[in-house]
Amino acid sequence: MSNSEWWRGAVIYQIYPRSFCDSNGDGIGDLPGIISKLDYVASLGVDAVWISPFFASPMKDFGYDISDYRAIDPIFGTMDDFKKLLKESHARGIKVILDQVWSHTSDEHAWFKESRKDKTNPKADWYVWADAKQDGTPPNNWLSIFGGGAWEWDAGREQYYLHHFLTCQPALNIWNRSVREEIKNTARYWLDMGVDGFRLDVINCALSHPELKDNPLRPADIPPPSDMQPSNPMAKQIRSNAYSYMSPETFKWLNELRAVADEYKDIFLMGEIGGDHGELRAAQYTQENNRLHSAYSFILTGKTLNKKTVVEAVKIIEQHVGDGWMTYAFGNHDNTRFASNHGQTEDVREAYAKMGAAMLLSFKGSVCLYQGEELGLPVAQIAFEDMQDPYDIKMYPDSMNRDGARTPFPWNSKKPQAGFSAASKTWLPVQSSHTELAVDTQDNDKDSVLNTYRTLLKWRKEREIMRTGDVEILKSPEGIVAFARKKDGKEIICIFNVTNAQNEFEGVSLDPYGYKFIEK
Numbered sequence: 001m002s003n004s005e006w007w008r009g010a011v012i013y014q015i016y017p018r019s020f021c022d023s024n025g026d027g028i029g030d031l032p033g034i035i036s037k038l039d040y041v042a043s044l045g046v047d048a049v050w051i052s053p054f055f056a057s058p059m060k061d062f063g064y065d066i067s068d069y070r071a072i073d074p075i076f077g078t079m080d081d082f083k084k085l086l087k088e089s090h091a092r093g094i095k096v097i098l099d100q101v102w103s104h105t106s107d108e109h110a111w112f113k114e115s116r117k118d119k120t121n122p123k124a125d126w127y128v129w130a131d132a133k134q135d136g137t138p139p140n141n142w143l144s145i146f147g148g149g150a151w152e153w154d155a156g157r158e159q160y161y162l163h164h165f166l167t168c169q170p171a172l173n174i175w176n177r178s179v180r181e182e183i184k185n186t187a188r189y190w191l192d193m194g195v196d197g198f199r200l201d202v203i204n205c206a207l208s209h210p211e212l213k214d215n216p217l218r219p220a221d222i223p224p225p226s227d228m229q230p231s232n233p234m235a236k237q238i239r240s241n242a243y244s245y246m247s248p249e250t251f252k253w254l255n256e257l258r259a260v261a262d263e264y265k266d267i268f269l270m271g272e273i274g275g276d277h278g279e280l281r282a283a284q285y286t287q288e289n290n291r292l293h294s295a296y297s298f299i300l301t302g303k304t305l306n307k308k309t310v311v312e313a314v315k316i317i318e319q320h321v322g323d324g325w326m327t328y329a330f331g332n333h334d335n336t337r338f339a340s341n342h343g344q345t346e347d348v349r350e351a352y353a354k355m356g357a358a359m360l361l362s363f364k365g366s367v368c369l370y371q372g373e374e375l376g377l378p379v380a381q382i383a384f385e386d387m388q389d390p391y392d393i394k395m396y397p398d399s400m401n402r403d404g405a406r407t408p409f410p411w412n413s414k415k416p417q418a419g420f421s422a423a424s425k426t427w428l429p430v431q432s433s434h435t436e437l438a439v440d441t442q443d444n445d446k447d448s449v450l451n452t453y454r455t456l457l458k459w460r461k462e463r464e465i466m467r468t469g470d471v472e473i474l475k476s477p478e479g480i481v482a483f484a485r486k487k488d489g490k491e492i493i494c495i496f497n498v499t500n501a502q503n504e505f506e507g508v509s510l511d512p513y514g515y516k517f518i519e520k
Helices: 031-036 038-044 079-091 110-115 177-193 250-261 278-284 307-320 346-360 390-395 449-461 464-468
Strands: 011-015 048-051 068-072 095-100 151-154 159-162 197-200 268-272 294-296 326-329 366-370 470-473 480-487 490-497 503-505 508-510 515-519
Touching: 011 038, 011 449, 031 038, 031 079, 038 079, 038 449, 068 079, 068 177, 079 095, 095 177, 095 268, 177 250, 250 268, 278 294, 278 307, 278 326, 307 470, 307 480, 346 449, 346 490, 346 515, 449 464, 464 480, 464 490, 480 503, 490 508, 508 515
Parallel strands: 011 048, 011 366, 048 095, 095 197, 197 268, 268 294, 294 326, 326 366
Antiparallel strands: 151 159, 470 480, 480 490, 490 515, 503 508
């Protein structure tokens, strides 16, 4: 493996900075808090950290509404704090990947403030604007992923602007050459500082059809994708060939971003691509060695691990990925926590979490591990009055429970707020069910979920076959997932019991939610 492909088979630890560690007692996690816990991150054995946005923002979507791509929001710290985080991470052999939102900005971004003034200013065409129909209604049927219409009327310009998410997140006009150049220069700004790559948020939303054609309706016999609630009106439209996004022209835009990355050494670009036939689209976004290096797979995110689901997921990815590369994940800041997706009573959570760790770290591809998964944290139960996420609030009660995956990280079971913060109240409440699973309670227990992850991560890193070897699905009895990893004449058989009952595979006995590796 060449130095420029460190990311193949790498394990990337996602940090949601608001909830990782609070250093100044305001109830919100920050960059100095992350720095203080880098030894812990290093102890896991991960290759890189992906840090969710900490840039200047009004925080209406908690950092995914950026008002300045080159500034640190004061609630997270300063630029000096980030430079220290970068230095300290690199000193521990940890690469740093930034979360970049290049399909939209906050409506408080200076670009949008200028763009909305009139139709003739220098940035008038930096966002997607459109005239109303003759009856005053929006120009087409496009809908927001966050529910409702995707167009917002602006009285100043007497036009509608496009927003794929909240109304305060206007869509950039990536067709505009000046916008592209500014984004590429933003990438260079951070790459010059020494960051190791970017996770590109909703990159499939970057380009809309310039003729603003209506999106096709979803036939009654085609269910909505798993990352969309049936109660969301956008579930009534097909997202795989929508005109509002997923334009084929996006590939040319990716070529430009890849060319910028290739100006530097060992840079990694990973894209977030969801929707109908998400794995087919994600694979396309990584192919031909001139687009993204990898795409973030949603195919098992938020899913219960059973034989049919896992086997079909691996087959679909292997069928479509070609010369591309996929990144697997079981959870993130937008989905129910993995350890709660077992469909059983709570007493199996620990065994299920360990089996899931073994499976995730056995796939052919890179891996994203979301903070707290290594502790086996269940999803937090958030009362409506404590909810913060705008999507969950709007979709309540049929929500994703994104807040339930974003609660503060439990460091110490004996300290107030589980050691996350000295504040009397944190931005989301610390969960009592998490406190008993805090790092200090698991650190010295060799059989804990935490130490199981450490052992598995070390085992994977020591075996190139597990990082980059081929995969072959094996025939197995019901309730057993089995596949072989192969490379250079070597083979490792990976066996997982995805049931809460004793099971067997070719004479190998497995406990409920047990797993075994057989090296040949």
